[in-house]
Amino acid sequence: MLDISSNNKRIAKNTILLYFRMLVTMAVTLYTSREVLAALGVEDYGIYNVVGGVVALFSFINSAMSTSTQRFLVFELGKGDFRQLQKVFSISVVIHIIIAIVIVLLSETIGLWLLNEKMVIPESRVFAAHWVYHVSILSMVVAIISVPYNAAIIAHEKMSIFAYISVVEVFLKLVIVYLLRIGNVNKLVLYAILLFVVQVGIRILYTSYCNKHFCETKFKFILDKTLFKEMFSFAAWNLWGNCAYIAFTQGLNILLNVFFGPSVNAARGVAVQVQSAVTQFSSNFQTALNPQITKSYATEDLDYMHSLVFRSSRFTFFLLLMLTLPIALETETILSIWLEEVPRYSAVFLKLILCVTIIDSVANPLMVSAAATGKVKVYQSVIGGILLMILPVSYVVLKMGGNPASVFVVHLVICAIAFVVRLFIIRPLIKISLRKYFSNVILKCAVVFFLSFIISVLVKFFVPYSSTSFVIVGVMSVCCVVCFAYTLGLNKSERNFINEKLVRVFSRKNNDKYSG
Numbered sequence: 416m417l418d419i420s421s422n423n424k425r426i427a428k429n430t431i432l433l434y435f436r437m438l439v440t441m442a443v444t445l446y447t448s449r450e451v452l453a454a455l456g457v458e459d460y461g462i463y464n465v466v467g468g469v470v471a472l473f474s475f476i477n478s479a480m481s482t483s484t485q486r487f488l489v490f491e492l493g494k495g496d497f498r499q500l501q502k503v504f505s506i507s508v509v510i511h512i513i514i515a516i517v518i519v520l521l522s523e524t525i526g527l528w529l530l531n532e533k534m535v536i537p538e539s540r541v542f543a544a545h546w547v548y549h550v551s552i553l554s555m556v557v558a559i560i561s562v563p564y565n566a567a568i569i570a571h572e573k574m575s576i577f578a579y580i581s582v583v584e585v586f587l588k589l590v591i592v593y594l595l596r597i598g599n600v601n602k603l604v605l606y607a608i609l610l611f612v613v614q615v616g617i618r619i620l621y622t623s624y625c626n627k628h629f630c631e632t633k634f635k636f637i638l639d640k641t642l643f644k645e646m647f648s649f650a651a652w653n654l655w656g657n658c659a660y661i662a663f664t665q666g667l668n669i670l671l672n673v674f675f676g677p678s679v680n681a682a683r684g685v686a687v688q689v690q691s692a693v694t695q696f697s698s699n700f701q702t703a704l705n706p707q708i709t710k711s712y713a714t715e716d717l718d719y720m721h722s723l724v725f726r727s728s729r730f731t732f733f734l735l736l737m738l739t740l741p742i743a744l745e746t747e748t749i750l751s752i753w754l755e756e757v758p759r760y761s762a763v764f765l766k767l768i769l770c771v772t773i774i775d776s777v778a779n780p781l782m783v784s785a786a787a788t789g790k791v792k793v794y795q796s797v798i799g800g801i802l803l804m805i806l807p808v809s810y811v812v813l814k815m816g817g818n819p820a821s822v823f824v825v826h827l828v829i830c831a832i833a834f835v836v837r838l839f840i841i842r843p844l845i846k847i848s849l850r851k852y853f854s855n856v857i858l859k860c861a862v863v864f865f866l867s868f869i870i871s872v873l874v875k876f877f878v879p880y881s882s883t884s885f886v887i888v889g890v891m892s893v894c895c896v897v898c899f900a901y902t903l904g905l906n907k908s909e910r911n912f913i914n915e916k917l918v919r920v921f922s923r924k925n926n927d928k929y930s931g
Contacts (some may be wrong), residue, residue, distance in 0.1 A: 443585035461677030462686035493713030659802035682758035741889035767823035
């Protein structure tokens, strides 16, 4: 059995560290996105977005193996088998090197054909687009080879290293913005090269940390055919799910480019930048919690596992609602303040993408629990099959005359269907009660959402429009979410835990004040 009290403290500490990382990263990401868009222009920004997306088409192979590596590392840590842990890590390194070679081959053949024959790139920007494409391939190779090291950090729950290195990373991204401003060379090419250099530097830091602190990350060539087959089988079914993910992200990006050109890709790029910043809130919380879900399954503590899934789903929804509600109500105003030039369709894209983000993030604990069991064949084949429908359905809608936003409507509807199906697939795998999930997650989230939304809309309606009215609406909507989440969304033990933390913080401040 796991020490639940100790785990709760570890989760709280890791969450705080990851939120520090998120706040720094989000602030710099939003600023640098604005400056990069201004420096490159709408057309070049759209080109970078779609050309980099062609390389990302093949990253689904790496994503599948990344999930497999993290699951096996966390599982062996939960069991305390450190000899097997080193085998898992060493085999994962070999597999990722193979994956890197495969992706380079695919990118320089099929991907290059897509770029040259199917992408809508202005004649004057073809040379720069090719530079961006090949540098993006190198960046992808660096990211692939680094996956086992990042998985080891997450498995050991050493979240502080993410926070510290993130500070270095955001500083380097600020340097990139400065160099773009003063550079007289082709700025699109310069941007791609500088991002690659930063990624190499950051990966060196992560790898060095792992080699110094974790004994299993000292690579040894180990040939274990049984383990290799088990990991690859697990990854193969995840591969199907990741095919679907790439289809409705980069696939839709390419569709938008083919039907509407680079300017619409720029609008999607702006929406995705905001989405990425918002998603950091949920992903940081879930990164701290996910290893505990897997470890609790490894120790057969299913009751604790279920409580973690419920908590992760609810808290994720509340965190995202707190951010997305004010953004959805004041999208146009926020974009006009943030960007010097707002690409057309950015606002509607952002609203729809944020809705999709909430559904996917709330579903993520279910995906983690399925991965923890290792029995992902049915889950990935069914859910992957449903999500793969996003791309062909979107294509049909566009051929019938749909506008750019229609593909995100299709995405939203199919994601909602997939969420419901997930629940029925997960139920027998981890013996979870759908009735309890409905009452502990769905019902509480729905109540908090409707009450917060209604009051926030009323505030927006009655507050006279001015240069600061969006601030009032934003603050009131956040307060509504916090109030209703605390009173109606949390159970008694969760409220008591938060109260104890707040009392401890304020007591410490008062003691510091009097001692000073």
